[in-house]
Amino acid sequence: MRAPIRLLLGLCAGIALSLAACERRAPPEQTAAAPVAIGGPFHLVDQTGHPFTHRDLLGKPTAIFFGFTFCPEVCPTTLADMTRWLAALGPDGNRVNVVFVSIDPTRDTPAVLKQYLGNFDPRIRGLTGTEAEIATTAREYRIFYRKVPLPGGGYTMDHTAGVFLFDRTGKFAGVISYGGDPNRGVAPLRHLLNP
Protein backbone atom coordinates (compact mmCIF):
# COMPACT_ATOMS: atom_id res chain seq x y z
CA MET A 1 0.00 0.00 0.00
CA ARG A 2 2.93 2.28 0.40
CA ALA A 3 4.15 2.13 -3.16
CA PRO A 4 1.87 4.92 -4.37
CA ILE A 5 3.06 7.19 -1.58
CA ARG A 6 6.66 6.46 -2.38
CA LEU A 7 5.93 7.18 -5.99
CA LEU A 8 4.31 10.48 -5.20
CA LEU A 9 7.16 11.50 -2.97
CA GLY A 10 9.56 10.57 -5.74
CA LEU A 11 7.68 12.64 -8.22
CA CYS A 12 7.51 15.56 -5.87
CA ALA A 13 11.16 15.45 -4.90
CA GLY A 14 12.18 16.67 -8.30
CA ILE A 15 9.84 19.59 -8.34
CA ALA A 16 9.86 20.72 -4.76
CA LEU A 17 10.92 24.20 -5.71
CA SER A 18 8.34 24.64 -8.39
CA LEU A 19 5.46 24.57 -5.90
CA ALA A 20 3.46 23.55 -8.90
CA ALA A 21 2.14 20.13 -8.39
CA CYS A 22 2.51 18.54 -5.04
CA GLU A 23 1.21 20.67 -2.29
CA ARG A 24 -2.25 21.07 -3.57
CA ARG A 25 -2.47 17.40 -4.41
CA ALA A 26 -1.62 15.86 -1.08
CA PRO A 27 -4.81 15.09 0.76
CA PRO A 28 -4.69 16.61 4.25
CA GLU A 29 -5.68 13.33 5.89
CA GLN A 30 -2.86 11.42 4.23
CA THR A 31 -1.66 8.57 6.41
CA ALA A 32 -0.18 5.15 5.83
CA ALA A 33 -3.69 3.75 6.08
CA ALA A 34 -5.02 6.12 3.41
CA PRO A 35 -2.63 6.02 0.49
CA VAL A 36 -2.76 8.71 -2.13
CA ALA A 37 -4.99 7.55 -4.93
CA ILE A 38 -3.51 7.63 -8.40
CA GLY A 39 -5.93 7.83 -11.27
CA GLY A 40 -9.45 9.14 -11.13
CA PRO A 41 -12.32 10.65 -13.06
CA PHE A 42 -11.62 12.44 -16.32
CA HIS A 43 -13.61 13.54 -19.34
CA LEU A 44 -11.57 13.91 -22.53
CA VAL A 45 -11.89 13.19 -26.25
CA ASP A 46 -9.96 10.64 -28.27
CA GLN A 47 -8.14 11.13 -31.56
CA THR A 48 -11.36 10.62 -33.48
CA GLY A 49 -13.08 13.36 -31.49
CA HIS A 50 -15.25 10.96 -29.49
CA PRO A 51 -15.71 11.47 -25.74
CA PHE A 52 -13.58 9.20 -23.59
CA THR A 53 -13.74 8.95 -19.81
CA HIS A 54 -12.18 7.00 -16.97
CA ARG A 55 -15.10 4.60 -17.17
CA ASP A 56 -14.00 3.52 -20.63
CA LEU A 57 -10.83 2.09 -19.08
CA LEU A 58 -12.54 -0.25 -16.64
CA GLY A 59 -12.58 -3.97 -17.36
CA LYS A 60 -9.10 -4.06 -18.89
CA PRO A 61 -5.64 -3.35 -17.48
CA THR A 62 -4.37 0.05 -18.55
CA ALA A 63 -0.98 1.50 -19.48
CA ILE A 64 -1.23 5.28 -19.65
CA PHE A 65 1.41 7.79 -20.66
CA PHE A 66 1.25 11.58 -20.60
CA GLY A 67 3.23 13.46 -23.23
CA PHE A 68 2.99 15.71 -26.28
CA THR A 69 3.57 15.37 -29.98
CA PHE A 70 6.14 18.18 -30.16
CA CYS A 71 8.34 16.07 -27.90
CA PRO A 72 11.32 14.82 -29.93
CA GLU A 73 12.51 11.95 -27.83
CA VAL A 74 10.75 10.64 -24.74
CA CYS A 75 7.29 10.55 -26.29
CA PRO A 76 8.01 8.89 -29.64
CA THR A 77 10.36 6.46 -27.89
CA THR A 78 7.71 5.57 -25.31
CA LEU A 79 5.03 5.21 -27.97
CA ALA A 80 7.39 2.96 -29.96
CA ASP A 81 8.01 0.95 -26.79
CA MET A 82 4.27 0.63 -26.18
CA THR A 83 3.81 -0.42 -29.80
CA ARG A 84 6.39 -3.12 -29.19
CA TRP A 85 4.62 -4.27 -26.00
CA LEU A 86 1.32 -4.62 -27.85
CA ALA A 87 3.01 -6.62 -30.60
CA ALA A 88 4.67 -8.88 -28.02
CA LEU A 89 1.34 -9.50 -26.29
CA GLY A 90 -0.13 -10.74 -29.55
CA PRO A 91 -3.90 -11.24 -29.33
CA ASP A 92 -3.74 -10.36 -25.61
CA GLY A 93 -2.87 -6.84 -26.76
CA ASN A 94 -6.58 -6.42 -27.45
CA ARG A 95 -7.28 -7.00 -23.77
CA VAL A 96 -5.35 -3.97 -22.49
CA ASN A 97 -5.88 -0.22 -22.77
CA VAL A 98 -2.83 1.64 -24.00
CA VAL A 99 -3.41 5.37 -23.71
CA PHE A 100 -1.46 8.50 -24.61
CA VAL A 101 -2.75 11.68 -22.96
CA SER A 102 -1.52 15.01 -24.30
CA ILE A 103 -0.41 17.54 -21.72
CA ASP A 104 -0.17 20.07 -24.56
CA PRO A 105 -3.81 20.30 -25.65
CA THR A 106 -3.31 23.69 -27.30
CA ARG A 107 -1.24 22.09 -30.04
CA ASP A 108 -2.46 18.50 -29.76
CA THR A 109 -5.94 18.61 -31.19
CA PRO A 110 -7.66 15.31 -31.96
CA ALA A 111 -6.61 15.69 -35.61
CA VAL A 112 -2.96 16.23 -34.67
CA LEU A 113 -3.08 13.23 -32.33
CA LYS A 114 -4.66 11.11 -35.03
CA GLN A 115 -1.94 11.86 -37.54
CA TYR A 116 0.83 11.41 -34.99
CA LEU A 117 -0.50 8.14 -33.58
CA GLY A 118 -0.84 6.81 -37.12
CA ASN A 119 2.86 6.02 -36.77
CA PHE A 120 2.26 3.60 -33.92
CA ASP A 121 0.04 0.65 -32.98
CA PRO A 122 -3.53 1.56 -33.95
CA ARG A 123 -4.75 0.28 -30.59
CA ILE A 124 -3.06 3.18 -28.80
CA ARG A 125 -5.76 5.65 -27.79
CA GLY A 126 -4.81 9.32 -27.87
CA LEU A 127 -6.65 11.67 -25.54
CA THR A 128 -6.84 15.43 -25.40
CA GLY A 129 -9.23 18.07 -24.11
CA THR A 130 -9.39 21.62 -22.90
CA GLU A 131 -6.58 23.04 -20.78
CA ALA A 132 -8.84 22.66 -17.73
CA GLU A 133 -9.80 19.08 -18.55
CA ILE A 134 -6.17 18.11 -19.03
CA ALA A 135 -5.21 19.84 -15.78
CA THR A 136 -7.88 17.87 -13.94
CA THR A 137 -6.78 14.60 -15.49
CA ALA A 138 -3.12 15.24 -14.73
CA ARG A 139 -4.02 16.07 -11.14
CA GLU A 140 -5.91 12.81 -10.76
CA TYR A 141 -2.97 10.87 -12.16
CA ARG A 142 -0.35 12.82 -10.17
CA ILE A 143 1.27 13.94 -13.41
CA PHE A 144 3.52 16.96 -13.33
CA TYR A 145 3.68 19.15 -16.40
CA ARG A 146 4.74 22.68 -17.13
CA LYS A 147 5.03 24.86 -20.19
CA VAL A 148 8.57 26.17 -20.75
CA PRO A 149 9.12 28.97 -23.28
CA LEU A 150 11.94 28.53 -25.79
CA PRO A 151 14.20 31.52 -26.37
CA GLY A 152 13.67 31.32 -30.13
CA GLY A 153 9.90 31.33 -29.75
CA GLY A 154 7.33 28.69 -29.00
CA TYR A 155 7.58 26.39 -26.02
CA THR A 156 8.32 22.92 -24.83
CA MET A 157 6.79 20.96 -21.97
CA ASP A 158 8.36 19.42 -18.90
CA HIS A 159 6.38 16.39 -17.85
CA THR A 160 6.33 13.15 -15.90
CA ALA A 161 7.85 10.57 -18.21
CA GLY A 162 6.79 7.15 -16.90
CA VAL A 163 4.05 4.82 -18.07
CA PHE A 164 1.49 4.32 -15.29
CA LEU A 165 -0.17 0.92 -14.94
CA PHE A 166 -3.62 0.11 -13.59
CA ASP A 167 -5.44 -3.13 -13.10
CA ARG A 168 -8.81 -3.86 -14.65
CA THR A 169 -10.62 -2.24 -11.71
CA GLY A 170 -8.66 1.00 -12.11
CA LYS A 171 -6.37 0.38 -9.15
CA PHE A 172 -2.87 1.78 -9.54
CA ALA A 173 -0.38 -1.02 -10.23
CA GLY A 174 2.98 0.66 -10.73
CA VAL A 175 5.11 2.80 -13.03
CA ILE A 176 7.31 1.74 -15.92
CA SER A 177 10.13 4.27 -15.94
CA TYR A 178 11.46 5.87 -19.09
CA GLY A 179 14.37 4.17 -20.78
CA GLY A 180 15.90 0.78 -20.37
CA ASP A 181 14.89 -2.46 -22.02
CA PRO A 182 12.39 -1.61 -24.75
CA ASN A 183 10.48 -4.78 -23.81
CA ARG A 184 10.24 -3.84 -20.14
CA GLY A 185 6.47 -3.33 -20.25
CA VAL A 186 5.56 -6.76 -21.57
CA ALA A 187 5.89 -8.76 -18.34
CA PRO A 188 4.00 -6.25 -16.15
CA LEU A 189 1.14 -6.14 -18.65
CA ARG A 190 1.04 -9.94 -18.86
CA HIS A 191 0.90 -10.03 -15.09
CA LEU A 192 -2.01 -7.62 -15.03
CA LEU A 193 -3.80 -9.75 -17.64
CA ASN A 194 -3.25 -12.90 -15.59
CA PRO A 195 -3.13 -11.82 -11.97
Add this chain to the structure above:
Amino acid sequence: MKRTVLPLLAGLLVAGAAMAAIAHDYTVGSIRIGHPWSRPTPAGAVAGGGFLTLTNTGKVPDRLLSGTTPAADRLEIHEMSVTDGIMRMRALPEGLAIAPGQTVKLAPGGYHIMLIGLKKPLALGDHVPARLKFEKAGEVEVSFIVGNPPAEATGAGTPAGMGPH
Protein backbone atom coordinates in the same frame (compact mmCIF):
# COMPACT_ATOMS: atom_id res chain seq x y z
CA MET B 1 32.79 -6.08 -31.42
CA LYS B 2 29.83 -6.83 -33.54
CA ARG B 3 26.58 -5.45 -32.34
CA THR B 4 23.28 -5.01 -33.98
CA VAL B 5 21.79 -1.78 -32.77
CA LEU B 6 18.08 -2.03 -32.28
CA PRO B 7 16.13 0.77 -33.82
CA LEU B 8 14.72 2.99 -31.10
CA LEU B 9 11.55 3.45 -33.03
CA ALA B 10 11.10 -0.27 -33.22
CA GLY B 11 8.02 -1.28 -35.03
CA LEU B 12 8.30 1.77 -37.20
CA LEU B 13 11.72 0.97 -38.38
CA VAL B 14 11.98 -2.73 -38.80
CA ALA B 15 13.07 -2.15 -42.36
CA GLY B 16 15.79 0.16 -41.15
CA ALA B 17 17.36 -2.29 -38.78
CA ALA B 18 19.45 -3.76 -41.53
CA MET B 19 20.80 -0.42 -42.61
CA ALA B 20 24.19 0.06 -41.09
CA ALA B 21 24.95 3.60 -40.10
CA ILE B 22 27.90 4.82 -42.12
CA ALA B 23 30.18 6.92 -39.99
CA HIS B 24 31.08 10.30 -41.43
CA ASP B 25 33.14 13.10 -39.97
CA TYR B 26 33.89 16.75 -40.55
CA THR B 27 36.67 19.03 -39.40
CA VAL B 28 36.58 22.80 -39.06
CA GLY B 29 39.47 24.57 -37.36
CA SER B 30 40.28 22.54 -34.27
CA ILE B 31 36.84 21.00 -34.04
CA ARG B 32 36.16 17.49 -35.25
CA ILE B 33 32.51 16.62 -35.76
CA GLY B 34 31.69 12.94 -35.57
CA HIS B 35 28.79 11.32 -37.39
CA PRO B 36 25.87 13.72 -37.30
CA TRP B 37 22.67 11.66 -37.31
CA SER B 38 18.98 12.00 -36.66
CA ARG B 39 16.19 9.63 -35.90
CA PRO B 40 13.33 9.31 -38.34
CA THR B 41 10.40 11.38 -37.12
CA PRO B 42 6.80 10.27 -37.01
CA ALA B 43 4.50 11.87 -39.56
CA GLY B 44 3.03 14.95 -37.96
CA ALA B 45 6.01 15.55 -35.71
CA VAL B 46 7.15 19.15 -35.86
CA ALA B 47 10.47 18.62 -34.11
CA GLY B 48 13.38 16.27 -34.58
CA GLY B 49 16.64 15.64 -32.77
CA GLY B 50 20.16 15.82 -34.17
CA PHE B 51 23.11 14.04 -32.59
CA LEU B 52 26.87 14.10 -33.10
CA THR B 53 30.14 14.24 -31.22
CA LEU B 54 32.32 17.34 -30.96
CA THR B 55 36.03 17.01 -30.25
CA ASN B 56 38.25 19.99 -29.61
CA THR B 57 41.73 19.06 -30.82
CA GLY B 58 43.04 22.59 -30.24
CA LYS B 59 44.57 24.47 -27.33
CA VAL B 60 41.76 26.93 -26.64
CA PRO B 61 38.15 26.46 -25.58
CA ASP B 62 35.55 26.66 -28.30
CA ARG B 63 31.79 26.68 -28.32
CA LEU B 64 29.04 25.45 -30.59
CA LEU B 65 26.99 28.61 -30.87
CA SER B 66 24.14 28.03 -33.29
CA GLY B 67 23.14 26.62 -36.63
CA THR B 68 20.69 26.67 -39.46
CA THR B 69 19.10 24.06 -41.70
CA PRO B 70 16.84 24.28 -44.72
CA ALA B 71 14.96 21.28 -43.31
CA ALA B 72 13.39 23.21 -40.42
CA ASP B 73 12.43 26.69 -39.31
CA ARG B 74 15.03 26.74 -36.56
CA LEU B 75 18.00 24.83 -35.26
CA GLU B 76 18.61 25.06 -31.52
CA ILE B 77 21.01 23.49 -29.04
CA HIS B 78 19.18 21.80 -26.19
CA GLU B 79 19.76 19.65 -23.17
CA MET B 80 17.29 17.01 -22.14
CA SER B 81 17.15 15.17 -18.85
CA VAL B 82 14.91 12.77 -17.00
CA THR B 83 15.29 13.35 -13.27
CA ASP B 84 12.97 11.89 -10.64
CA GLY B 85 10.69 10.75 -13.41
CA ILE B 86 10.30 14.23 -14.90
CA MET B 87 11.43 14.90 -18.45
CA ARG B 88 12.84 18.37 -18.90
CA MET B 89 14.20 20.03 -21.98
CA ARG B 90 16.08 23.32 -21.99
CA ALA B 91 17.51 25.42 -24.75
CA LEU B 92 21.16 26.38 -24.31
CA PRO B 93 21.13 29.95 -25.64
CA GLU B 94 24.82 30.33 -24.83
CA GLY B 95 25.61 27.23 -26.85
CA LEU B 96 27.75 24.33 -25.80
CA ALA B 97 31.35 24.70 -24.60
CA ILE B 98 34.03 22.28 -25.77
CA ALA B 99 37.22 22.45 -23.71
CA PRO B 100 40.60 21.72 -25.32
CA GLY B 101 41.06 17.97 -25.64
CA GLN B 102 37.44 17.35 -24.71
CA THR B 103 34.86 15.34 -26.61
CA VAL B 104 31.25 16.36 -26.03
CA LYS B 105 28.61 13.88 -27.07
CA LEU B 106 25.26 15.04 -28.32
CA ALA B 107 23.27 11.88 -27.89
CA PRO B 108 19.78 10.72 -26.95
CA GLY B 109 19.05 11.51 -23.33
CA GLY B 110 21.33 14.52 -23.07
CA TYR B 111 22.65 17.32 -25.23
CA HIS B 112 21.10 17.41 -28.66
CA ILE B 113 20.33 19.65 -31.57
CA MET B 114 16.67 20.41 -32.04
CA LEU B 115 15.27 20.91 -35.49
CA ILE B 116 12.11 22.88 -34.84
CA GLY B 117 9.40 23.32 -37.41
CA LEU B 118 10.32 20.47 -39.75
CA LYS B 119 9.35 21.14 -43.33
CA LYS B 120 8.70 17.41 -43.74
CA PRO B 121 9.29 14.31 -41.63
CA LEU B 122 12.84 13.00 -41.43
CA ALA B 123 12.84 9.71 -43.29
CA LEU B 124 15.26 6.83 -43.00
CA GLY B 125 18.21 7.40 -45.31
CA ASP B 126 17.67 11.15 -45.66
CA HIS B 127 20.71 13.40 -45.50
CA VAL B 128 19.71 16.59 -43.73
CA PRO B 129 22.05 19.49 -44.49
CA ALA B 130 22.86 21.95 -41.72
CA ARG B 131 25.32 24.73 -41.09
CA LEU B 132 26.89 24.80 -37.63
CA LYS B 133 28.60 27.85 -36.20
CA PHE B 134 31.43 27.68 -33.67
CA GLU B 135 32.79 30.62 -31.72
CA LYS B 136 36.41 30.06 -32.77
CA ALA B 137 36.36 27.46 -35.51
CA GLY B 138 33.77 29.28 -37.57
CA GLU B 139 31.10 27.73 -39.73
CA VAL B 140 30.86 24.32 -41.35
CA GLU B 141 28.35 22.48 -43.50
CA VAL B 142 27.42 19.05 -42.19
CA SER B 143 24.87 16.44 -43.08
CA PHE B 144 22.75 14.59 -40.55
CA ILE B 145 22.12 11.05 -41.74
CA VAL B 146 18.68 9.86 -40.74
CA GLY B 147 19.00 6.37 -39.37
CA ASN B 148 19.68 4.38 -36.30
CA PRO B 149 22.13 5.37 -33.59
CA PRO B 150 25.68 4.32 -34.33
CA ALA B 151 26.95 2.08 -31.55
CA GLU B 152 29.75 4.45 -30.66
CA ALA B 153 27.44 7.45 -30.45
CA THR B 154 25.20 6.19 -27.70
CA GLY B 155 25.41 8.43 -24.69
CA ALA B 156 24.84 7.96 -21.02
CA GLY B 157 21.15 8.61 -21.39
CA THR B 158 20.61 6.12 -24.14
CA PRO B 159 18.26 3.41 -23.00
CA ALA B 160 20.04 0.31 -21.84
CA GLY B 161 19.00 -3.05 -23.09
CA MET B 162 19.93 -2.12 -26.59
CA GLY B 163 22.43 -4.92 -26.73
CA PRO B 164 22.91 -7.76 -29.17
CA HIS B 165 19.71 -9.10 -30.50
